[in-house]
Amino acid sequence: MDKFALNQMHLDVLKEVGSIGTSHAVTSLSVILNKKVGMGLPKVSLVDFGEVSNFVGGAESIVAGILVHLSGDINGMMMFLTEEKCCKPLVSELFGGTGMDFSGEGADEAVLSALSEVGNILAGAYLSSFADLIQKKIRPSAPLVCIDMAQAILSVPAIEFGKISDKVLLIESVFESGDMDISGYFLLIPDFESFKTIFSSLGV
Amino acid sequence: MKPNMIIVGMADLKVCKNPEILTTLGLGSCVGIALYDKINKVAGLAHAMLPDSASFTNNSNRMKFVDTSITDLIVKMCVQGAEKRNIKAKIAGGAQMFAHSSTNESMRIGDRNVEATVTILRKLGIPLLAKETGDTYGRTVELYSEDGRFVIKTISHGIKTI
Numbered sequence: 001m002d003k004f005a006l007n008q009m010h011l012d013v014l015k016e017v018g019s020i021g022t023s024h025a026v027t028s029l030s031v032i033l034n035k036k037v038g039m040g041l042p043k044v045s046l047v048d049f050g051e052v053s054n055f056v057g058g059a060e061s062i063v064a065g066i067l068v069h070l071s072g073d074i075n076g077m078m079m080f081l082t083e084e085k086c087c088k089p090l091v092s093e094l095f096g097g098t099g100m101d102f103s104g105e106g107a108d109e110a111v112l113s114a115l116s117e118v119g120n121i122l123a124g125a126y127l128s129s130f131a132d133l134i135q136k137k138i139r140p141s142a143p144l145v146c147i148d149m150a151q152a153i154l155s156v157p158a159i160e161f162g163k164i165s166d167k168v169l170l171i172e173s174v175f176e177s178g179d180m181d182i183s184g185y186f187l188l189i190p191d192f193e194s195f196k197t198i199f200s201s202l203g204v
Numbered sequence: 205m206k207p208n209m210i211i212v213g214m215a216d217l218k219v220c221k222n223p224e225i226l227t228t229l230g231l232g233s234c235v236g237i238a239l240y241d242k243i244n245k246v247a248g249l250a251h252a253m254l255p256d257s258a259s260f261t262n263n264s265n266r267m268k269f270v271d272t273s274i275t276d277l278i279v280k281m282c283v284q285g286a287e288k289r290n291i292k293a294k295i296a297g298g299a300q301m302f303a304h305s306s307t308n309e310s311m312r313i314g315d316r317n318v319e320a321t322v323t324i325l326r327k328l329g330i331p332l333l334a335k336e337t338g339d340t341y342g343r344t345v346e347l348y349s350e351d352g353r354f355v356i357k358t359i360s361h362g363i364k365t366i
Contacts, residue, residue: 152342
């Protein structure tokens with residue numbers, strides 16, 4: 001960020017935060033799916049506005065974004081991103097036995113509402129482990145879902161960063177489940193003050 | 205030969221001359237401001253993120269803001285041979301990507317970007333010919349310097365030329 005320099009230790013701490021959050025979210029996903037879900041090493045990067053969509057396959061790739069606002073001791077946003085082609089397998093796998101139909105008329109609405117439920121589960125697991133780690137209270141909002149071009153979706157967190165910085169800090173974790181071809185990204189986007197809270201609660 | 209297509213990134217602005225084309229991909233809540241001098245065939249496109257540079261302390265990157273990017277774009281266009289009195293505008297973008305959250309002030313940023321653009325253009329005396337703004341979907345835009353047509357592409361709402 002511009003106002004305080006992030007050193008290697010800060011970056012390591014943020015990686016750890018991303019790693020713990022993602023592993024809890026992945027575990028909960030794997031329990032519901034009753035399948036093995038793997039995760040990659042989290043990456044922390046400070047990128048220019050023009051580069052934010054590079055990691056999800058470019059500005060115009062179609063992705064689903066699930067957005068949760070954070071309030072309480074930590075303010076900001078959390079976003080879960082997955083490619084559009086992963087949405088249907090993911091929600092069918094999760095809700096296939098519940099009689100929800102993801103193929104016929106009105107399927108898009110059903111997918112969106114199911115995705116929002118996925119967001120609830122993943123964000124809940126991610127954030128509760130994150131809150132435990134820093135011993136703070138974090139209240140997630142109800143998830144909001146949008147399927148569109150990656151850059152358009154990412155403009156929402158990018159604008160939040162734009163208010164305080166000329167770069168975007170991404171704490172990015174990837175998960176995947178091999179046999180289902182599902183992969184996704186978690187982005188944790190605390191606001192400027194909340195970064196300080198995170199660092200001070202972890203003694204950095 | 206196909207004319208060169210120049211990409212304008214987020215918080216970026218570029219100018220070109222006939223026959224080149226300017227494009228910016230995936231406008232969400234950001235606003236795409238297309239300026240065009242029909243006589244000299246000089247085009248300029250900005251991809252601005254926030255309405256007003258005066259409201260934010262961190263305003264070193266002038267291309268982030270609607271107000272400073274419009275004034276800078278006009279200067280750059282005039283360097284390339286445009287005349288201010290010929291310049292006319294078309295705008296697109298300013299969507300609210302995550303609907304149902306209008307109670308949250310920070311989510312209304314798309315509307316505020318559009319409002320700021322309209323105000324600044326009026327203040328500078330630049331006619332706004334057309335706009336394709338608001339709603340809840342992303343837009344990729346292309347500005348053709350040969351005739352000033354502004355093409356807006358979306359995923360689920362088709363293609364439109366204004």
